[in-house]
Every structure is written in C-alpha cells, then in structure tokens.
Amino acid sequence: MRPPPPGEEAFLKDLLANQVPPGVDDASRVKAEFLARIAKDQLKCPLIGRKEAVYLLGTMIGGFNIQPLIDLLSDPNLADDAVAALSNTLMIYDAFGRVVALSRDNSFALQVVQNWANGTWFTSRPPMPGEVTVTVFKVEGEINTDDFSPASEAWSRPDIPLHAQSMLMTRAPGSLDVLKGLHAKGHPIAFVGDVVGTGSSRKSAVNSLLWFVGHEIPHVPAKRTGGVVLGSTIAPIFFNTAEDSGMLPIQCDVGGLATGDVITIDTAKGTITRNGTVVTTFTLQPNTLGDEVRAGGRVNLIVGRKLTEQARQALGWGPTDLFVLPDRPPETGKGYSQAQKIVGRAVGKAGVRPGEYCEPKMTTVGSQDTTGPMTRDEIKELACLGFSADLVMQSFCHTAAYPRAVDIKTHATLPDFVTERGGISLAPGDGVIHSWLNRMCLPDTVGTGGDSHTRFPIGISFPAGSGLVAFASATGAMPLVMPESVLVRFKGTMQPGVTLRDLVNAIPWVAIQQGRLTVAKTGKKNMFAGAILEIEGLGDLKVEQAFELADASAERSAAACTVLLNKEPVMEYLRSNITLLQNMINRGYRSVDAIRRRIAAMEAWLAQPELLTPDPDAQYKDILEIDLDTITExxxxxxxxxxxxxxxxxxxxxxxxxxxxxxxxxxxxxxxxxxxxxxxxxxxxxxxxxxxxxxxxxxxxxxxxxxxxxxxxxxxxxxxxxxxxxxxxxxxxxxxxxxxxxxxxxxxxxxxxxxxxxxxxxxxxxxxxxxxxxxxxxxxxxxxxxxxxxxxxxxxxxxxxxxxxxxxxxxxxxxxxx
Amino acid sequence: MLEAYRQHANERKQLGVPPLPLSAEQTTALTHLLCAPPPPEKKRS
CATH class of the missing domain: 3.30.499.10 (Aconitase, domain 3)
Incomplete structure (x- = not known):
C-alpha cells in the first residue's frame, strides 16, 4: 500500500470531512461507503482510523451513512461511537424500525432509542442565545425575492455562494460591498428591511441572504445557517423558509435602524437596543421560534420532535416537555367544517381549529417538471432515499411540448429519481399534473404539490413551494397553521346555458356585488385571501367537474379548497380510477408498489364508502351565498x-x-x-x-x-x-x-x-x-x-x-x- | 485530482466564492489519495 501524497494529509482529510455534500448526493454515497469500509475494518487507511470513520459517518445527516452505523452497533469496539453518531442523526426515516427491532437484544441500539427519546440531539445544542449583538445592514422599502435572487441569474441558483453575488444587483447596486465592509465591526450582520421577501416563494432568496448573514455549517460545504433578519413586515412564505433554514426572523418596527448600527437583540425581553437605549421592541413569533433556532431550523425541529416522539412511544414513555408546544387557539366547543375535519383526520383528531399548528399526514403529493428539479435537490438535502408519503407523483406537463435541452435532461433523469424512492412517474405527453393526480386522490385525505393549482376535488390539498413539497414527500407530513374557512354556498337551480365555468366566475362576481371583493389593486378587498374555500350546494357534480371549482380557488388567492360532494360521484370516480391505475401497471409505469397500494386503498374506501361532512354549527370566517337562479348568462x-x-x-x-x-x-x-x-x-x-x-x-x-x-x-x-x-x-x-x-x-x-x-x-x-x-x-x-x-x-x-x-x-x- | 482542484479553488477565489462541493468522481479520487490506492481485491464490484 502506498502512503498518501506527503504534506497533503491534513488538506485531504479536510476535503473529505468538510467538502463533500451530506445527504444522498452521489458524492455522499462514495464518502459513506468509503468510511463504512474503514469502520468495518474492510479497508485500511493510514490517515483515518476506525473511530474517526464512525465519527465522520455521524456528521453526514442521513441516507447512506445510516445502515453502516446500525451495523456498527453490533461491533463491541465501536458501538459507543456508533451510538453517539446515530443519537444526533435526525434523517432516520424507516431505519427507525430497524434500530427499534435491534434494541430488543442490543443494549447499544437501546441506548440510541433512549437518546432519541430524551432528545439529546436537541439538548446537546446550545439554546437560542438570550442576547445577540449584530451590525445592521438596511435596505429601505420593499425587498422582494427577485431582489434577493434575480430571475435573470436563475442559472446560478444551485451554486449558492456564486448566486449570492447577484443579490440586490439591480435593487441596490454596490450595496453588497457595503455589507461586506460591515464585517469589520466584528459582529454578524443582520439584514433589515421595511418589507422583506414578498414575491414568488423561492428558497434561493433565503440561501443568498444566508450566505452573507449566516454562519458555516460544519461538514456541509457551500451552505450557511443562523443569521438574523428584521423587517417591519416579513412575507409569510419567506418567513417560513427563513425558519426552515435556521434563521431568526423578527418582525418589528425597523424605522429607527440604519446601516452600520450595532444593536443588541434581547430575545427574552423582546427589545432591540443601541448604545444601551431601546430602539424598538418585538414579540418572537411563532412561540416555537427559540426551539427552531436551537434545532438548526424548523425542518430539523419538526423531524427531530417526531423522532423523539416515536422513540418515546416505542419505549412506552409518556410525552416529553422538552419542546415548547405551539400556541393553540381557544377551544370553542363548536362543530367543525369539512376542511377542519379532513385535516383533523390527517392528524388523528376529530378536527383542527383555525390558527392551530398541525402536521397533517400527506397521503398524496404531486410534483411537476418546472419545480421538480428544485424539489429533487431539496429531497437530496433531506437525505431521503425513500418517500414516506404514501403516493408521490411526478409529471412532465409543463415542458413536454417544446422542451429545451435542460428539460430533456430532466425528462431523462427525474423519473428514476422519483421511482427509486417509491414514487410514481408519468411520461412527457401524458398530460397535466392535476388531471392525473386527482385520479390518484383518496377521499378525506390531505396532500400537497409544487404548483399553486394542486387543489383536490376530493380531500384537500395545500399547495406549497419546492422545499415543503420535498419535506412532505420525504417525511410524509407537512407543517401547517390551519387557515380560516370561507363557506361558499350555492342554492337554487342552475339555469339553462350556464356552465360550471360560469359558476367558477360567479364566486368573485357575487363577492364583488356585495362589496367583499374589489378589483383595484390598491386597497384591495378579498374575502377569500389566505382562507380555505369550502364549497357546498353542488353535491351531484362529477368529481372532474368539482375540480374546476377547486382549481380556481388559486385565482381567489385562497389557501386551499374543499367541495362537498355526494358519495355517488366519488364512488364512480374511484371505480374509474382503479381501472386507470391497473392500466398504468400493465403499461409498465413505476413504482408498481405505489400504484398497487393506492388501488388497495381505493378498494378499501369503496367497500365502506363514507364521507366527512361539516357539522351544522361549524364556524366560518365568512359565508357567501350564491343563488343559482340569479346567474342567467x-x-x-x-x-x-x-x-x-x-x-x-x-x-x-x-x-x-x-x-x-x-x-x-x-x-x-x-x-x-x-x-x-x-x-x-x-x-x-x-x-x-x-x-x-x-x-x-x-x-x-x-x-x-x-x-x-x-x-x-x-x-x-x-x-x-x-x-x-x-x-x-x-x-x-x-x-x-x-x-x-x-x-x-x-x-x-x-x-x-x-x-x-x-x-x-x-x-x-x-x-x-x-x-x-x-x-x-x-x-x-x-x-x-x-x-x-x-x-x-x-x-x-x-x-x-x-x-x-x-x-x-x-x-x-x-x-x-x- | 489535487492539482485540478487547487486550480478550480483559485478560479473561484477570484470570483470571491469558495470552491464547489466535491463531485462523486472527485470524492472517489480523494478516497484513493487518502489510502493511495486500495488493493484491487477490495474494490467494489
């Protein structure tokens, strides 16, 4: 065996430890397999010992490192190291069951489960600091996501550090030099803006910002976490993406702050001081933000909390008080709407209240081909080798007709990526994501999709950005603060010559007549904005027709939509869809298991067809009645x-x-x-x-x-x-x-x-x-x-x-x- | 591999950014350098 190149030893080790992306990248597979062979003594490496190999495996987040670490729990010399490595690994997925099974006669495996149950992954991390001192970098006015991550520079988005160089290039030219100069003050930078992160939900906006205000993540190249963003208003999706990435986003009046100010943020008192004087105050929202920061982001917190909960259940322990429980709206004792019951079922309850935080089970997830490649990257980062969501479907409807070279590459590679993880891939030319995904839906279940029109005619879908779609696919659940509901009730008789599309347009038409929707952009009123549209009074619609109503809820800026249908059309639709799914199996669509599972679930529903219906005393934010007799053209x-x-x-x-x-x-x-x-x-x-x-x-x-x-x-x-x-x-x-x-x-x-x-x-x-x-x-x-x-x-x-x-x-x- | 990587790192430095993360090919080459090289019978089939 030849020794490594002399003088390069430390450099080579650093490259392996810190410059290979974690997760389930092809490179991380090579790294994990290499380290596993050293740890299992199948390969001697003069620079890396067995213990160190186990340690490095423990820094790889999840994916290819998991099984070797489980194997090493049975190696008396390294089991302690494997325990430490696994205890702090969160992206465990279905390997959880293997560790629990092993723990019955392996005390090290039992230790891992106990550590998960005790949340050592959380307690071993420093709590959110009580005081943070930062230097202000402020951009006046509104900074949208295109200002952070210009569409003209979209090609460089996967290269986070390079793409970050284009931040604010058109919005505030030259300001990046100012920002970089502020590092001389010796504090981290806080980004401050009046209105921050409006516009499309692109994660690259947060990535770019983090590159300048965050800190490095050990063993993770070219990506940062932490950092502070202050805004008088922070757009909701941007806020969520910042939370997911481990940032501390704070909404407060930033009028008194200027670039170059050195300020101290007291997270406990909710004050921001400059030279000992309070400049502005705030309340940390949501109340779980401190836990999110401690966990290294909302994604880690959600995954970790679930791991801890599962481990406690496996051990027969009661619930933990380690984590801050999300604020809950007061219990009204009233009934639930259709949507509240559907989401309730997905979290194992009778219903959820508007404003309640929950993580509904994702039964059906859709991805299309323009956001698909981004979702793929996010799935890799989540170290996901197999989907936890019961059905994940990928379509190629947005680029099938006139593909560019880059689309052809996606058509060639994305199907395998999806089907290897147990998802279902359509082919270019098959058709539109929604028209297919609807045919895979199960009544009274919840899903999502990376397209604002992913809205189900049966059950309910909360459409989301690529990051959340990846999260939903990988973990089988999605964080959700339940929106309020607006009831749209049709009554009367549909008039001759009037079609369903006219009823779609009748919803805003009647709302405008009643002054509850305005067309002008300034001072716009919209009774549907951010709410769940719950449509009643058209129970005999076919499910294909019902989708027209659900689909158009996107145009109302509604968060989601339900349509109250009678059993008969739903039964007819599912029978039809079972035949289509069988045809897909016969035509060679993959993954066959996913299709078979869905057929079985449809057959099970058909054997006992019951649909959730709203309680008579369900509460709505607003009710819009539409008299069909008045819609005559x-x-x-x-x-x-x-x-x-x-x-x-x-x-x-x-x-x-x-x-x-x-x-x-x-x-x-x-x-x-x-x-x-x-x-x-x-x-x-x-x-x-x-x-x-x-x-x-x-x-x-x-x-x-x-x-x-x-x-x-x-x-x-x-x-x-x-x-x-x-x-x-x-x-x-x-x-x-x-x-x-x-x-x-x-x-x-x-x-x-x-x-x-x-x-x-x-x-x-x-x-x-x-x-x-x-x-x-x-x-x-x-x-x-x-x-x-x-x-x-x-x-x-x-x-x-x-x-x-x-x-x-x-x-x-x-x-x-x- | 090392020479090419250093050159890449230098080019990236000119742009003010760190090198790109290692690819699967680079990682494979790196593992060979770290143990220079593994005996043939230990290679994965």
Whole structure:
C-alpha cells in the first residue's frame, strides 16, 4: 500500500470531512461507503482510523451513512461511537424500525432509542442565545425575492455562494460591498428591511441572504445557517423558509435602524437596543421560534420532535416537555367544517381549529417538471432515499411540448429519481399534473404539490413551494397553521346555458356585488385571501367537474379548497380510477408498489364508502351565498385579472384573435361541447388552439371523431399538457386578444401584451366561429341548437371501468428474444 | 485530482466564492489519495 501524497494529509482529510455534500448526493454515497469500509475494518487507511470513520459517518445527516452505523452497533469496539453518531442523526426515516427491532437484544441500539427519546440531539445544542449583538445592514422599502435572487441569474441558483453575488444587483447596486465592509465591526450582520421577501416563494432568496448573514455549517460545504433578519413586515412564505433554514426572523418596527448600527437583540425581553437605549421592541413569533433556532431550523425541529416522539412511544414513555408546544387557539366547543375535519383526520383528531399548528399526514403529493428539479435537490438535502408519503407523483406537463435541452435532461433523469424512492412517474405527453393526480386522490385525505393549482376535488390539498413539497414527500407530513374557512354556498337551480365555468366566475362576481371583493389593486378587498374555500350546494357534480371549482380557488388567492360532494360521484370516480391505475401497471409505469397500494386503498374506501361532512354549527370566517337562479348568462374574467369578472352581455362584441381550449380547467366534456359547436363549420378566422389535459382525453376524443371536427375547423392541436396556460411553451401572438379556458390571465403570461378573457369552453368555441365574443342571444342559440339536445352524451366523463378491456389498453408487448 | 482542484479553488477565489462541493468522481479520487490506492481485491464490484 502506498502512503498518501506527503504534506497533503491534513488538506485531504479536510476535503473529505468538510467538502463533500451530506445527504444522498452521489458524492455522499462514495464518502459513506468509503468510511463504512474503514469502520468495518474492510479497508485500511493510514490517515483515518476506525473511530474517526464512525465519527465522520455521524456528521453526514442521513441516507447512506445510516445502515453502516446500525451495523456498527453490533461491533463491541465501536458501538459507543456508533451510538453517539446515530443519537444526533435526525434523517432516520424507516431505519427507525430497524434500530427499534435491534434494541430488543442490543443494549447499544437501546441506548440510541433512549437518546432519541430524551432528545439529546436537541439538548446537546446550545439554546437560542438570550442576547445577540449584530451590525445592521438596511435596505429601505420593499425587498422582494427577485431582489434577493434575480430571475435573470436563475442559472446560478444551485451554486449558492456564486448566486449570492447577484443579490440586490439591480435593487441596490454596490450595496453588497457595503455589507461586506460591515464585517469589520466584528459582529454578524443582520439584514433589515421595511418589507422583506414578498414575491414568488423561492428558497434561493433565503440561501443568498444566508450566505452573507449566516454562519458555516460544519461538514456541509457551500451552505450557511443562523443569521438574523428584521423587517417591519416579513412575507409569510419567506418567513417560513427563513425558519426552515435556521434563521431568526423578527418582525418589528425597523424605522429607527440604519446601516452600520450595532444593536443588541434581547430575545427574552423582546427589545432591540443601541448604545444601551431601546430602539424598538418585538414579540418572537411563532412561540416555537427559540426551539427552531436551537434545532438548526424548523425542518430539523419538526423531524427531530417526531423522532423523539416515536422513540418515546416505542419505549412506552409518556410525552416529553422538552419542546415548547405551539400556541393553540381557544377551544370553542363548536362543530367543525369539512376542511377542519379532513385535516383533523390527517392528524388523528376529530378536527383542527383555525390558527392551530398541525402536521397533517400527506397521503398524496404531486410534483411537476418546472419545480421538480428544485424539489429533487431539496429531497437530496433531506437525505431521503425513500418517500414516506404514501403516493408521490411526478409529471412532465409543463415542458413536454417544446422542451429545451435542460428539460430533456430532466425528462431523462427525474423519473428514476422519483421511482427509486417509491414514487410514481408519468411520461412527457401524458398530460397535466392535476388531471392525473386527482385520479390518484383518496377521499378525506390531505396532500400537497409544487404548483399553486394542486387543489383536490376530493380531500384537500395545500399547495406549497419546492422545499415543503420535498419535506412532505420525504417525511410524509407537512407543517401547517390551519387557515380560516370561507363557506361558499350555492342554492337554487342552475339555469339553462350556464356552465360550471360560469359558476367558477360567479364566486368573485357575487363577492364583488356585495362589496367583499374589489378589483383595484390598491386597497384591495378579498374575502377569500389566505382562507380555505369550502364549497357546498353542488353535491351531484362529477368529481372532474368539482375540480374546476377547486382549481380556481388559486385565482381567489385562497389557501386551499374543499367541495362537498355526494358519495355517488366519488364512488364512480374511484371505480374509474382503479381501472386507470391497473392500466398504468400493465403499461409498465413505476413504482408498481405505489400504484398497487393506492388501488388497495381505493378498494378499501369503496367497500365502506363514507364521507366527512361539516357539522351544522361549524364556524366560518365568512359565508357567501350564491343563488343559482340569479346567474342567467355566462360570466367571463376580463383582461387581465381573474377577479375582474363581467357578464357576457357586458363584453359581447369584443373582437378576438385567438382562442385556447385546454389546461387543467378542462375535461373531456368541454371538448365534446366545443366539437358540437364547431361541427360542420369551415376553418375559423381566429387562431384556435385545442389541447386536452391528458392522453386519455385525447384518445377518447379521437375515437369519437371529435378530433376530425377540430381538424376541419383549422385548430392547432398539441401534446396533452399545460400548453398555453403556463406561458413557458407556445404562446399567443404579441398583443393578441384571447378567449381562453385556462386558469389565469396575468399580464404577459399567455403572450406579450396579450389581453386574455377567461371563459367556458362553450363561450370560447362560439367566439372562435364569430371572431368576436358572442352576444347572449348568439350564445344561447348555439347552446339550444348544438348542446341542449345532447347534454347527456356531451357531458360524459372518463369512466374507464365502463370501457371493456381498458386495463390492457395500450400495453406494448415486448418481442421476446429468441 | 489535487492539482485540478487547487486550480478550480483559485478560479473561484477570484470570483470571491469558495470552491464547489466535491463531485462523486472527485470524492472517489480523494478516497484513493487518502489510502493511495486500495488493493484491487477490495474494490467494489
């Protein structure tokens, strides 16, 4: 054996100890396997002894280091070291069961479980300091996440230190030099701003900030933690991401602070002093913040608390008082709403109250392809080798039609990453995440997804950013402060010619009539903002229809949505979905276990179909009643604001250049209806786009001859997927006026300068024939002639269980090698 | 591997940032340097 290069020993050891990313990166696998072989005496390394190898394995957070450390509990010479290493490791996941099993006849394993139960991972860390002295770096006004992490520099986001150099480059050029100069004062820097972290929920914003105000993490390269951020207002998602990363975010009046001030933050008294004088005061929120900082971040705290709780249960110990319990809203003794009961079930209770902190079980998690690569990175950091969430699905709907080189790489690598961890991967061209994920949902369960439209028609979904989606997938739970609920109750009878999309738009329409929603951005009123929309009064809707209502709750800025449905449509939907899932297995989709598990769970529900319903005395923040008798004509959202809804008669006659039929807001019924209206007509003058949400819809429409109608109408059809809706693929022409069935009509989303109306497929189809928005009479005449006589055959949904032999459809039988 | 790494570290220093974390390939090379080199029969298949 040759000795290592002379003079380089310390450098080499430092590289191994500190420069390999922990978690489940490919490099960490190499490191863990190397150290495991040394520790198990299968490899002699002159520079690293066996004990030191065990110690270094204990710094790797989780993943590939876990099994070797468990093995070493049975090695009398190293078991003590393995105990120390495992006791402070939190990302244990299902290895927990293996350690507990071993602890029955291995006293070292028992020690590990006891240490977990005693929370030594927590108590061995210093508590949050009572006083922190920092130097202020202040940026005046509002600093949004694009100021922290410019979109133009998105390419460098995975390289945290490099990307951090672009922080504030457009917002406050030259200010980074000022910041770096402040280090000369000898204190850590606190970032201070009036309004901090508004805008999209990008973790890279916090990463960049931490690079300048945080401290290094031993054994973790190119990433920092700790640090202080002060803001008069800190945006909620930014606040959460800061908490997750181990920062101390404090909301307080920062008016009296200026760059260069050396201030002392007293976390116990809630004061900030400069030269002994109190400048401002604050209350630490949430009340668990001190524990979060001590644990090295909210993620560590949640995972660690759960580990401690599990260990105590395994040992038969009672609950611990080690951690601060989250504040609880006062118990009202009143009943629960549908959403409160669904989330309650996911935490093993009858219900949860608004404002209550909880960690609901994640039954169904979705990830799409634009946030998927970020979620993948976060999953690696969580040292996750197998998902704890029962079903995690990855789609490729946002980039399937016109992929860039980087998308092709994602298409090639992400499916294996997901299926190796027990998730289900779709293929590019299969269709939109939501249209698929909905078909995997279980009634009265909770989920999430990395896309603001991940909203379930049965059960409930709380859409989230990539970090929380990774957390939910890996741990099978998600931190949630239960939002308040707003009840939307439909009553009366749906009028002829009115479609479900018109009811979607009736929600803001009625709210505007009642002065509870305003369209103007300044001083905006929105009764739905941040709340859970609970929709009642349309119990006979098919589940595919119910999704249209749930989906659009995103446009109301609601946190989530429930739709109260009768049992029958849910049973029909699940029967259909079982057949689809069986077809997926036969077509070779993976992971088969996940699909089988979900089929079994659906069958179990169908054997005893019960749905949670709201209590009669459930409490709502607000109630909106919509009388269906008063909705007598279509309602459209007008350019360019989903809240700016108007009746058809108010916008009739507007010339239109392009029409889009597609997105997750559509289902097969919409395309048949459009086909009925377009049938027999020559090519439309407007550019007509037709994109069904899934390949199943596309196939069925082709089988029925509907596609040939689209062809004769001159429609441009595309691969099933998001198409024009997201604005990142094909786009409408600059400054075009568009009538679209898609989700939202933000400025420049579908096309540069485009003016977009959002309407039903029926209004959109009639518009495409006229080249302008129809009058109510024109619309009603088309509906009376073309739709009303065949309502039942038009609005028929994909009941796969009623299609003979569907399980085997599309199965490719490989040629056997001879 | 060491020479290439030092050069990379220098380039990154010019940008004011630390070197990138080690890749799987670099980590493998590092483990070889640390024990320079493991006997062939101990290599993973």
């Amino acid at each position: 279509p309602i459209l959202a007008c350019p360019n604001d989903p809240d700016d809804v108007k009746k058809l008669s108010e916008v009739a006659g507007t010339p239109v250049d392009e029409v889009f039929l597609g997105s997750c807001m559509t289902n097969i019924g919409h395309f048949r209806a459009a086909g009925n209206i377009l049938e027999g007509h020559a090519q439309t003058d407007v550019r007509l786009w037709v994109v069904p949400p899934t390949r199943m819809d596309e196939q069925q429409l082709k089988d029925e001859g509907v596609y040939s109608i689209f062809g004769k109408a001159g429609a441009r059809t595309e691969v099933p997927g998001c198409s024009l809706c997201m604005g990142n693929q094909a786009r409408v022409r600059d400054n075009a006026t568009v009538v679209s069935t898609s989700t939202r009509n933000f400025d420049n989303r579908m096309g540069k300068g485009a003016k977009v109306f959002l309407s039903s497929a029926e209004v959109a189809a009639v518009t495409s024939l006229l080249g302008r928005i129809p009058t109510v009479a024109e619309y009603m005449s088309a509906m009376n002639e073309r739709i009303m006589p065949k309502m039942d055959s038009t609005y028929r949904y994909l009941n796969f269980h009623e299609i003979p032999g569907y399980e085997k459809r599309g199965v490719v039988i490989p040629i056997q090698p001879t």
